[in-house]
Amino acid sequence: MSKPPIFQEELINRYDKPGPRYTSYPPATEFHDGITESDYREWAKTSNEELIPKPLSLYFHIPFCSSICFYCACNKVITKRKERAEPYLQDLYREIEIQSQLFDPDREVRQLHWGGGTPGFLSHQQSKELMDNISSHFKLNPGEDVDYSIELDPRVIEKGGISHLRGLGFNRISIGVQDLDEKVQVAVNRVQSLEITAAIINDARRVGIHSINIDLIYGLPFQTLKSFSKTLDQIIELDPDRIAMYNYAHLPHRFPPQRRIQAEDLPDSSEKLEILHSAIDKLCAAGYQYIGMDHFAKPGDELSVAQRNGSLHRNFQGYSAHAQCDSIGFGISAIGNVGDNFIQNTTSLEAYHDELEQGHLPVVRGFCSQTEDLLRREIIQDLVCHFELDMGGVGKKWGIDFADHFANELAGLDAMEEDGLIDRTGDKIIVCDPGRLLVRNICMVFDSYQKLPKSAGLFSRTV
Numbered sequence: 001m002s003k004p005p006i007f008q009e010e011l012i013n014r015y016d017k018p019g020p021r022y023t024s025y026p027p028a029t030e031f032h033d034g035i036t037e038s039d040y041r042e043w044a045k046t047s048n049e050e051l052i053p054k055p056l057s058l059y060f061h062i063p064f065c066s067s068i069c070f071y072c073a074c075n076k077v078i079t080k081r082k083e084r085a086e087p088y089l090q091d092l093y094r095e096i097e098i099q100s101q102l103f104d105p106d107r108e109v110r111q112l113h114w115g116g117g118t119p120g121f122l123s124h125q126q127s128k129e130l131m132d133n134i135s136s137h138f139k140l141n142p143g144e145d146v147d148y149s150i151e152l153d154p155r156v157i158e159k160g161g162i163s164h165l166r167g168l169g170f171n172r173i174s175i176g177v178q179d180l181d182e183k184v185q186v187a188v189n190r191v192q193s194l195e196i197t198a199a200i201i202n203d204a205r206r207v208g209i210h211s212i213n214i215d216l217i218y219g220l221p222f223q224t225l226k227s228f229s230k231t232l233d234q235i236i237e238l239d240p241d242r243i244a245m246y247n248y249a250h251l252p253h254r255f256p257p258q259r260r261i262q263a264e265d266l267p268d269s270s271e272k273l274e275i276l277h278s279a280i281d282k283l284c285a286a287g288y289q290y291i292g293m294d295h296f297a298k299p300g301d302e303l304s305v306a307q308r309n310g311s312l313h314r315n316f317q318g319y320s321a322h323a324q325c326d327s328i329g330f331g332i333s334a335i336g337n338v339g340d341n342f343i344q345n346t347t348s349l350e351a352y353h354d355e356l357e358q359g360h361l362p363v364v365r366g367f368c369s370q371t372e373d374l375l376r377r378e379i380i381q382d383l384v385c386h387f388e389l390d391m392g393g394v395g396k397k398w399g400i401d402f403a404d405h406f407a408n409e410l411a412g413l414d415a416m417e418e419d420g421l422i423d424r425t426g427d428k429i430i431v432c433d434p435g436r437l438l439v440r441n442i443c444m445v446f447d448s449y450q451k452l453p454k455s456a457g458l459f460s461r462t463v
Protein backbone atom coordinates (compact mmCIF):
# COMPACT_ATOMS: atom_id res chain seq x y z
CA MET A 1 0.00 0.00 0.00
CA SER A 2 1.29 3.51 -0.78
CA LYS A 3 2.60 5.39 2.25
CA PRO A 4 1.13 8.70 3.42
CA PRO A 5 2.99 11.79 2.20
CA ILE A 6 5.35 13.34 4.75
CA PHE A 7 4.42 16.91 5.56
CA GLN A 8 7.40 19.27 5.77
CA GLU A 9 6.17 22.81 6.24
CA GLU A 10 9.48 24.48 5.40
CA LEU A 11 9.69 22.64 2.05
CA ILE A 12 6.06 23.36 1.23
CA ASN A 13 6.49 27.06 1.95
CA ARG A 14 9.58 27.15 -0.21
CA TYR A 15 8.20 25.25 -3.20
CA ASP A 16 4.55 26.31 -3.13
CA LYS A 17 3.82 28.32 -6.28
CA PRO A 18 1.10 28.44 -8.94
CA GLY A 19 1.07 25.39 -11.21
CA PRO A 20 -1.19 23.23 -13.38
CA ARG A 21 -3.15 20.32 -11.94
CA TYR A 22 -2.14 18.12 -14.87
CA THR A 23 -5.59 16.77 -15.69
CA SER A 24 -4.15 17.03 -19.20
CA TYR A 25 -0.76 17.68 -20.75
CA PRO A 26 -0.38 20.24 -22.04
CA PRO A 27 -2.69 22.05 -19.59
CA ALA A 28 -5.96 23.41 -21.04
CA THR A 29 -4.46 26.91 -20.91
CA GLU A 30 -2.47 25.89 -24.01
CA PHE A 31 -5.59 25.06 -26.05
CA HIS A 32 -6.05 27.50 -28.93
CA ASP A 33 -8.64 28.51 -31.50
CA GLY A 34 -6.61 27.19 -34.44
CA ILE A 35 -8.33 23.84 -33.87
CA THR A 36 -11.70 23.48 -35.61
CA GLU A 37 -14.61 21.10 -35.96
CA SER A 38 -13.08 19.58 -39.08
CA ASP A 39 -9.89 18.69 -37.16
CA TYR A 40 -12.05 16.99 -34.56
CA ARG A 41 -14.00 15.05 -37.20
CA GLU A 42 -10.69 13.84 -38.65
CA TRP A 43 -9.42 12.74 -35.21
CA ALA A 44 -12.68 10.82 -34.56
CA LYS A 45 -12.38 9.09 -37.94
CA THR A 46 -8.78 8.09 -37.22
CA SER A 47 -9.81 6.74 -33.80
CA ASN A 48 -12.41 4.47 -35.45
CA GLU A 49 -9.77 3.13 -37.83
CA GLU A 50 -7.46 1.83 -35.09
CA LEU A 51 -7.01 -1.93 -35.13
CA ILE A 52 -8.98 -2.17 -31.90
CA PRO A 53 -10.75 1.17 -31.33
CA LYS A 54 -10.70 2.31 -27.74
CA PRO A 55 -13.87 2.24 -25.61
CA LEU A 56 -15.53 5.58 -25.01
CA SER A 57 -15.81 7.87 -22.01
CA LEU A 58 -18.67 10.39 -22.21
CA TYR A 59 -18.78 13.60 -20.16
CA PHE A 60 -21.97 15.70 -19.96
CA HIS A 61 -21.89 19.21 -18.54
CA ILE A 62 -25.19 20.16 -16.90
CA PRO A 63 -24.64 23.77 -15.85
CA PHE A 64 -27.66 24.45 -13.58
CA CYS A 65 -27.64 25.11 -9.83
CA SER A 66 -30.46 26.37 -7.65
CA SER A 67 -28.24 28.67 -5.57
CA ILE A 68 -24.74 30.07 -5.75
CA CYS A 69 -21.87 28.87 -3.59
CA PHE A 70 -19.54 31.83 -3.13
CA TYR A 71 -16.33 29.80 -3.59
CA CYS A 72 -17.50 28.48 -6.97
CA ALA A 73 -15.22 28.59 -10.00
CA CYS A 74 -17.43 26.42 -12.26
CA ASN A 75 -19.31 27.30 -15.41
CA LYS A 76 -22.94 27.38 -14.21
CA VAL A 77 -26.38 29.01 -14.46
CA ILE A 78 -28.20 29.84 -11.22
CA THR A 79 -31.96 29.21 -11.36
CA LYS A 80 -34.66 27.47 -9.36
CA ARG A 81 -36.80 26.84 -12.44
CA LYS A 82 -36.24 23.36 -13.87
CA GLU A 83 -37.86 24.43 -17.15
CA ARG A 84 -34.78 26.65 -17.72
CA ALA A 85 -32.93 23.42 -18.48
CA GLU A 86 -35.29 22.50 -21.35
CA PRO A 87 -33.76 24.54 -24.20
CA TYR A 88 -30.30 23.44 -23.09
CA LEU A 89 -31.34 19.78 -23.11
CA GLN A 90 -32.71 20.20 -26.63
CA ASP A 91 -29.32 21.59 -27.70
CA LEU A 92 -27.58 18.73 -25.91
CA TYR A 93 -29.70 16.21 -27.83
CA ARG A 94 -28.63 17.87 -31.09
CA GLU A 95 -25.01 17.61 -30.03
CA ILE A 96 -25.43 13.95 -29.00
CA GLU A 97 -26.88 13.20 -32.42
CA ILE A 98 -24.05 14.91 -34.32
CA GLN A 99 -21.28 13.49 -32.13
CA SER A 100 -22.70 9.96 -32.25
CA GLN A 101 -22.34 9.97 -36.04
CA LEU A 102 -18.58 10.50 -35.66
CA PHE A 103 -17.90 7.33 -33.68
CA ASP A 104 -18.49 3.70 -34.65
CA PRO A 105 -21.70 2.55 -32.97
CA ASP A 106 -20.14 -0.63 -31.59
CA ARG A 107 -17.65 1.26 -29.41
CA GLU A 108 -18.71 0.57 -25.84
CA VAL A 109 -19.12 3.37 -23.29
CA ARG A 110 -16.86 2.32 -20.41
CA GLN A 111 -17.13 5.59 -18.50
CA LEU A 112 -19.96 8.10 -18.31
CA HIS A 113 -19.99 11.18 -16.11
CA TRP A 114 -22.53 13.93 -15.54
CA GLY A 115 -20.91 17.02 -14.00
CA GLY A 116 -21.76 20.64 -13.62
CA GLY A 117 -23.24 22.73 -12.17
CA THR A 118 -25.46 20.24 -10.41
CA PRO A 119 -26.73 17.44 -12.66
CA GLY A 120 -29.13 16.39 -9.87
CA PHE A 121 -30.93 19.68 -10.65
CA LEU A 122 -32.71 17.88 -13.53
CA SER A 123 -36.18 16.50 -12.79
CA HIS A 124 -36.67 12.72 -12.93
CA GLN A 125 -38.30 13.12 -16.30
CA GLN A 126 -35.48 15.30 -17.67
CA SER A 127 -32.71 12.98 -16.47
CA LYS A 128 -34.53 9.92 -17.83
CA GLU A 129 -35.02 11.60 -21.17
CA LEU A 130 -31.33 12.54 -21.29
CA MET A 131 -30.16 9.01 -20.45
CA ASP A 132 -32.61 7.51 -22.98
CA ASN A 133 -31.24 9.88 -25.58
CA ILE A 134 -27.64 8.90 -24.78
CA SER A 135 -28.45 5.19 -24.87
CA SER A 136 -30.22 5.46 -28.20
CA HIS A 137 -27.08 6.98 -29.75
CA PHE A 138 -24.22 5.22 -27.91
CA LYS A 139 -23.60 1.67 -26.76
CA LEU A 140 -24.18 1.86 -23.02
CA ASN A 141 -23.62 -1.25 -20.99
CA PRO A 142 -24.23 -0.52 -17.32
CA GLY A 143 -22.50 -3.14 -15.17
CA GLU A 144 -19.89 -3.47 -12.48
CA ASP A 145 -16.85 -3.01 -14.77
CA VAL A 146 -17.96 0.42 -15.97
CA ASP A 147 -18.00 3.78 -14.17
CA TYR A 148 -21.28 5.65 -14.59
CA SER A 149 -21.02 8.54 -12.19
CA ILE A 150 -22.84 11.74 -11.31
CA GLU A 151 -22.02 14.78 -9.15
CA LEU A 152 -24.72 15.48 -6.57
CA ASP A 153 -25.75 18.32 -4.32
CA PRO A 154 -27.82 16.68 -1.54
CA ARG A 155 -29.87 19.89 -1.17
CA VAL A 156 -31.48 19.52 -4.59
CA ILE A 157 -32.19 15.81 -4.89
CA GLU A 158 -35.90 15.07 -5.38
CA LYS A 159 -37.59 12.41 -3.25
CA GLY A 160 -36.61 8.97 -4.54
CA GLY A 161 -33.84 10.63 -6.54
CA ILE A 162 -31.07 8.18 -5.72
CA SER A 163 -33.03 5.08 -6.64
CA HIS A 164 -34.11 6.86 -9.83
CA LEU A 165 -30.45 7.52 -10.72
CA ARG A 166 -29.52 3.92 -9.93
CA GLY A 167 -32.33 2.85 -12.27
CA LEU A 168 -30.76 4.98 -15.00
CA GLY A 169 -27.52 3.00 -14.60
CA PHE A 170 -25.38 5.21 -12.34
CA ASN A 171 -23.16 3.15 -10.02
CA ARG A 172 -21.02 5.97 -8.56
CA ILE A 173 -21.90 9.26 -6.97
CA SER A 174 -19.80 12.22 -5.95
CA ILE A 175 -21.32 14.39 -3.24
CA GLY A 176 -20.39 18.02 -2.71
CA VAL A 177 -20.05 18.80 1.01
CA GLN A 178 -16.98 21.10 1.37
CA ASP A 179 -17.37 21.75 5.12
CA LEU A 180 -19.91 20.82 7.79
CA ASP A 181 -19.34 23.78 10.13
CA GLU A 182 -22.37 26.06 10.13
CA LYS A 183 -20.41 29.33 10.27
CA VAL A 184 -18.30 28.26 7.28
CA GLN A 185 -21.41 27.09 5.41
CA VAL A 186 -23.17 30.43 5.96
CA ALA A 187 -20.07 32.33 4.81
CA VAL A 188 -19.96 30.41 1.52
CA ASN A 189 -23.76 30.34 1.09
CA ARG A 190 -23.99 26.58 1.15
CA VAL A 191 -25.95 25.46 4.20
CA GLN A 192 -26.19 21.69 4.04
CA SER A 193 -26.82 19.60 7.13
CA LEU A 194 -24.93 16.44 7.99
CA GLU A 195 -28.30 14.69 8.09
CA ILE A 196 -29.18 15.29 4.43
CA THR A 197 -25.72 14.20 3.31
CA ALA A 198 -26.00 11.06 5.47
CA ALA A 199 -29.48 10.35 4.08
CA ILE A 200 -28.18 10.45 0.47
CA ILE A 201 -25.34 8.09 1.39
CA ASN A 202 -27.72 5.66 3.10
CA ASP A 203 -30.03 5.73 0.09
CA ALA A 204 -27.09 5.17 -2.27
CA ARG A 205 -25.89 2.13 -0.33
CA ARG A 206 -29.41 0.71 -0.12
CA VAL A 207 -29.92 0.83 -3.89
CA GLY A 208 -26.51 -0.63 -4.76
CA ILE A 209 -24.43 2.41 -5.73
CA HIS A 210 -21.03 0.84 -5.18
CA SER A 211 -18.78 3.88 -4.88
CA ILE A 212 -19.33 7.11 -2.99
CA ASN A 213 -17.00 10.10 -3.14
CA ILE A 214 -17.21 13.19 -0.93
CA ASP A 215 -15.71 16.53 -1.97
CA LEU A 216 -14.26 18.79 0.72
CA ILE A 217 -12.46 22.13 0.51
CA TYR A 218 -9.84 23.45 2.91
CA GLY A 219 -9.02 27.13 3.22
CA LEU A 220 -12.65 28.40 3.31
CA PRO A 221 -13.64 31.46 5.40
CA PHE A 222 -13.81 30.93 9.19
CA GLN A 223 -12.37 27.42 8.87
CA THR A 224 -10.06 26.54 11.77
CA LEU A 225 -7.95 23.54 12.57
CA LYS A 226 -10.51 22.53 15.17
CA SER A 227 -13.59 23.09 13.01
CA PHE A 228 -12.22 21.23 9.98
CA SER A 229 -11.03 18.41 12.21
CA LYS A 230 -14.61 17.99 13.41
CA THR A 231 -15.87 18.02 9.81
CA LEU A 232 -13.39 15.27 8.95
CA ASP A 233 -14.44 13.15 11.94
CA GLN A 234 -18.05 13.39 10.78
CA ILE A 235 -17.13 12.58 7.18
CA ILE A 236 -14.99 9.58 8.20
CA GLU A 237 -17.98 8.35 10.20
CA LEU A 238 -20.01 8.35 6.95
CA ASP A 239 -17.38 5.97 5.52
CA PRO A 240 -17.17 7.19 1.87
CA ASP A 241 -15.01 5.14 -0.50
CA ARG A 242 -13.17 8.21 -1.75
CA ILE A 243 -12.53 11.70 -0.43
CA ALA A 244 -11.34 14.60 -2.55
CA MET A 245 -10.00 17.53 -0.52
CA TYR A 246 -9.35 20.61 -2.60
CA ASN A 247 -7.44 23.74 -1.77
CA TYR A 248 -9.63 26.87 -1.97
CA ALA A 249 -7.94 29.35 -4.30
CA HIS A 250 -9.25 32.88 -3.66
CA LEU A 251 -9.21 34.52 -7.10
CA PRO A 252 -12.07 37.06 -6.99
CA HIS A 253 -10.75 38.89 -10.07
CA ARG A 254 -11.35 35.73 -12.10
CA PHE A 255 -14.43 34.27 -10.38
CA PRO A 256 -17.02 36.95 -9.48
CA PRO A 257 -18.94 34.84 -6.85
CA GLN A 258 -15.75 34.85 -4.76
CA ARG A 259 -16.10 38.63 -4.31
CA ARG A 260 -18.69 37.77 -1.62
CA ILE A 261 -15.92 36.13 0.42
CA GLN A 262 -13.84 38.56 2.47
CA ALA A 263 -10.11 37.87 2.29
CA GLU A 264 -9.75 38.70 6.00
CA ASP A 265 -12.13 35.85 6.93
CA LEU A 266 -9.89 33.23 5.30
CA PRO A 267 -7.47 31.19 7.42
CA ASP A 268 -3.95 32.58 7.01
CA SER A 269 -1.40 30.52 5.12
CA SER A 270 0.13 28.94 8.20
CA GLU A 271 -3.25 27.88 9.62
CA LYS A 272 -4.23 26.58 6.20
CA LEU A 273 -1.12 24.41 6.14
CA GLU A 274 -1.88 23.16 9.63
CA ILE A 275 -5.40 22.24 8.47
CA LEU A 276 -3.97 20.35 5.49
CA HIS A 277 -1.35 18.60 7.61
CA SER A 278 -3.82 17.43 10.21
CA ALA A 279 -6.36 16.40 7.55
CA ILE A 280 -3.82 14.18 5.77
CA ASP A 281 -2.79 12.56 9.07
CA LYS A 282 -6.39 12.00 10.05
CA LEU A 283 -7.48 10.48 6.72
CA CYS A 284 -4.44 8.20 6.54
CA ALA A 285 -4.96 7.12 10.16
CA ALA A 286 -8.58 6.32 9.28
CA GLY A 287 -7.31 3.89 6.62
CA TYR A 288 -7.51 6.02 3.48
CA GLN A 289 -4.72 5.75 0.94
CA TYR A 290 -3.24 8.97 -0.44
CA ILE A 291 -3.69 8.61 -4.20
CA GLY A 292 -2.10 11.96 -5.02
CA MET A 293 -3.10 15.54 -5.70
CA ASP A 294 -6.11 16.03 -3.36
CA HIS A 295 -7.43 12.46 -3.60
CA PHE A 296 -7.79 9.75 -0.97
CA ALA A 297 -9.37 6.31 -1.38
CA LYS A 298 -9.90 3.19 0.67
CA PRO A 299 -7.31 0.46 -0.05
CA GLY A 300 -9.92 -1.72 -1.79
CA ASP A 301 -11.22 1.10 -3.99
CA GLU A 302 -10.64 0.82 -7.73
CA LEU A 303 -8.28 3.85 -7.67
CA SER A 304 -6.07 2.35 -4.97
CA VAL A 305 -6.01 -0.99 -6.80
CA ALA A 306 -5.15 0.75 -10.10
CA GLN A 307 -2.35 2.69 -8.41
CA ARG A 308 -0.90 -0.52 -6.98
CA ASN A 309 -1.05 -2.39 -10.30
CA GLY A 310 0.30 0.53 -12.33
CA SER A 311 -2.84 1.26 -14.38
CA LEU A 312 -3.95 4.52 -12.72
CA HIS A 313 -4.59 7.39 -15.10
CA ARG A 314 -5.29 11.10 -14.71
CA ASN A 315 -7.82 12.94 -16.85
CA PHE A 316 -10.25 15.86 -16.74
CA GLN A 317 -12.35 14.13 -14.07
CA GLY A 318 -9.30 13.63 -11.82
CA TYR A 319 -7.88 10.14 -11.31
CA SER A 320 -9.37 7.20 -13.17
CA ALA A 321 -8.89 3.46 -13.40
CA HIS A 322 -10.01 3.52 -17.06
CA ALA A 323 -6.88 4.54 -18.93
CA GLN A 324 -7.68 3.47 -22.44
CA CYS A 325 -10.71 5.49 -23.48
CA ASP A 326 -11.38 8.17 -26.05
CA SER A 327 -13.37 10.83 -24.21
CA ILE A 328 -16.12 12.91 -25.71
CA GLY A 329 -17.32 16.09 -24.00
CA PHE A 330 -20.92 17.30 -24.37
CA GLY A 331 -22.36 20.63 -23.29
CA ILE A 332 -20.89 24.06 -22.68
CA SER A 333 -17.19 24.15 -21.74
CA ALA A 334 -16.88 20.35 -22.04
CA ILE A 335 -13.49 18.98 -23.05
CA GLY A 336 -12.89 15.87 -25.17
CA ASN A 337 -9.71 13.86 -25.66
CA VAL A 338 -9.75 11.77 -28.83
CA GLY A 339 -6.61 9.92 -29.84
CA ASP A 340 -3.77 12.14 -28.66
CA ASN A 341 -5.62 15.43 -29.10
CA PHE A 342 -7.95 17.72 -27.17
CA ILE A 343 -11.07 19.65 -28.08
CA GLN A 344 -13.20 22.10 -26.06
CA ASN A 345 -16.75 23.43 -26.53
CA THR A 346 -17.73 27.06 -26.16
CA THR A 347 -18.52 28.32 -22.65
CA SER A 348 -21.36 30.52 -23.94
CA LEU A 349 -24.94 29.20 -23.84
CA GLU A 350 -25.91 31.44 -26.78
CA ALA A 351 -23.00 30.36 -28.98
CA TYR A 352 -23.63 26.72 -28.02
CA HIS A 353 -27.23 27.02 -29.17
CA ASP A 354 -26.42 28.95 -32.36
CA GLU A 355 -23.74 26.55 -33.55
CA LEU A 356 -25.88 23.47 -32.99
CA GLU A 357 -28.92 25.08 -34.59
CA GLN A 358 -26.83 25.51 -37.73
CA GLY A 359 -25.72 21.86 -37.57
CA HIS A 360 -22.18 22.63 -36.34
CA LEU A 361 -20.38 21.28 -33.31
CA PRO A 362 -19.76 24.11 -30.81
CA VAL A 363 -15.97 23.71 -30.87
CA VAL A 364 -13.95 26.78 -29.86
CA ARG A 365 -10.47 25.53 -29.13
CA GLY A 366 -8.30 22.47 -28.82
CA PHE A 367 -4.82 21.12 -29.09
CA CYS A 368 -3.12 18.81 -31.58
CA SER A 369 -0.29 17.02 -29.77
CA GLN A 370 3.18 16.65 -31.24
CA THR A 371 5.52 13.77 -30.42
CA GLU A 372 7.37 15.84 -27.80
CA ASP A 373 4.03 16.56 -26.06
CA LEU A 374 3.20 12.85 -25.94
CA LEU A 375 6.59 11.98 -24.49
CA ARG A 376 6.27 14.62 -21.78
CA ARG A 377 2.62 13.61 -21.14
CA GLU A 378 3.73 10.06 -20.39
CA ILE A 379 6.42 11.28 -17.99
CA ILE A 380 3.97 13.56 -16.15
CA GLN A 381 1.31 10.80 -15.99
CA ASP A 382 3.84 8.41 -14.45
CA LEU A 383 4.84 10.98 -11.84
CA VAL A 384 1.32 12.10 -10.84
CA CYS A 385 -0.17 8.60 -10.84
CA HIS A 386 2.67 6.41 -9.60
CA PHE A 387 5.25 8.77 -8.06
CA GLU A 388 7.90 7.05 -10.12
CA LEU A 389 9.57 7.41 -13.49
CA ASP A 390 11.51 4.71 -15.28
CA MET A 391 13.88 6.85 -17.35
CA GLY A 392 15.46 3.83 -19.04
CA GLY A 393 12.06 2.40 -20.01
CA VAL A 394 10.83 5.75 -21.33
CA GLY A 395 14.05 6.30 -23.28
CA LYS A 396 13.80 2.86 -24.89
CA LYS A 397 10.13 3.23 -25.75
CA TRP A 398 10.57 6.65 -27.34
CA GLY A 399 13.93 5.95 -28.97
CA ILE A 400 15.80 8.69 -27.11
CA ASP A 401 18.77 8.95 -24.82
CA PHE A 402 16.83 10.18 -21.77
CA ALA A 403 19.81 11.80 -20.06
CA ASP A 404 20.70 13.67 -23.21
CA HIS A 405 17.17 14.65 -24.26
CA PHE A 406 16.28 15.89 -20.79
CA ALA A 407 19.66 17.20 -19.70
CA ASN A 408 18.25 20.57 -18.60
CA GLU A 409 15.34 18.98 -16.77
CA LEU A 410 17.58 16.53 -14.94
CA ALA A 411 19.81 19.41 -13.87
CA GLY A 412 16.64 21.20 -12.72
CA LEU A 413 15.91 18.27 -10.39
CA ASP A 414 19.21 18.55 -8.53
CA ALA A 415 17.88 20.96 -5.92
CA MET A 416 14.78 18.81 -5.43
CA GLU A 417 16.98 15.79 -4.85
CA GLU A 418 19.07 17.70 -2.31
CA ASP A 419 15.85 18.71 -0.55
CA GLY A 420 14.70 15.09 -0.40
CA LEU A 421 11.71 15.47 -2.73
CA ILE A 422 13.04 12.85 -5.13
CA ASP A 423 15.57 10.10 -5.20
CA ARG A 424 17.47 9.06 -8.34
CA THR A 425 18.56 5.47 -8.15
CA GLY A 426 19.89 3.85 -11.31
CA ASP A 427 17.45 4.61 -14.10
CA LYS A 428 14.58 5.63 -11.83
CA ILE A 429 13.26 8.83 -10.38
CA ILE A 430 11.30 8.04 -7.24
CA VAL A 431 9.14 10.73 -5.63
CA CYS A 432 9.99 10.47 -1.93
CA ASP A 433 7.34 10.81 0.79
CA PRO A 434 8.05 14.54 1.42
CA GLY A 435 7.80 15.13 -2.36
CA ARG A 436 4.34 13.60 -2.81
CA LEU A 437 2.51 16.79 -1.82
CA LEU A 438 4.76 18.70 -4.22
CA VAL A 439 4.47 16.35 -7.18
CA ARG A 440 3.05 19.20 -9.31
CA ASN A 441 6.34 21.06 -8.85
CA ILE A 442 8.29 17.98 -9.93
CA CYS A 443 6.06 17.60 -13.03
CA MET A 444 6.54 21.28 -13.87
CA VAL A 445 10.23 20.59 -14.47
CA PHE A 446 9.20 18.39 -17.44
CA ASP A 447 6.47 20.79 -18.65
CA SER A 448 7.89 22.76 -21.56
CA TYR A 449 4.91 25.17 -21.54
CA GLN A 450 5.71 26.32 -17.99
CA LYS A 451 8.84 27.90 -19.35
CA LEU A 452 6.76 30.24 -21.47
CA PRO A 453 6.08 33.63 -19.84
CA LYS A 454 2.32 33.58 -20.62
CA SER A 455 1.68 30.71 -18.19
CA ALA A 456 2.29 32.99 -15.18
CA GLY A 457 -0.81 33.89 -13.13
CA LEU A 458 -3.08 31.24 -14.70
CA PHE A 459 -2.93 28.56 -12.04
CA SER A 460 -3.72 28.00 -8.39
CA ARG A 461 -0.87 27.26 -5.97
CA THR A 462 0.51 23.74 -5.85
CA VAL A 463 -0.45 23.08 -2.19
Ligand code: SF4
Pocket: 064, 065, 067, 068, 069, 072, 073, 074, 076, 116, 117, 118, 153, 176
Ligand atom coordinates in the same frame (compact mmCIF):
# COMPACT_ATOMS: atom_id res chain seq x y z
S1 SF4 B 1 -20.10 24.83 -6.25
FE1 SF4 B 1 -21.33 23.39 -7.44
S2 SF4 B 1 -23.40 23.62 -6.58
FE2 SF4 B 1 -22.25 25.42 -5.92
S3 SF4 B 1 -22.67 27.01 -7.46
FE3 SF4 B 1 -20.78 25.95 -8.08
S4 SF4 B 1 -21.41 24.33 -9.47
FE4 SF4 B 1 -23.23 25.03 -8.35
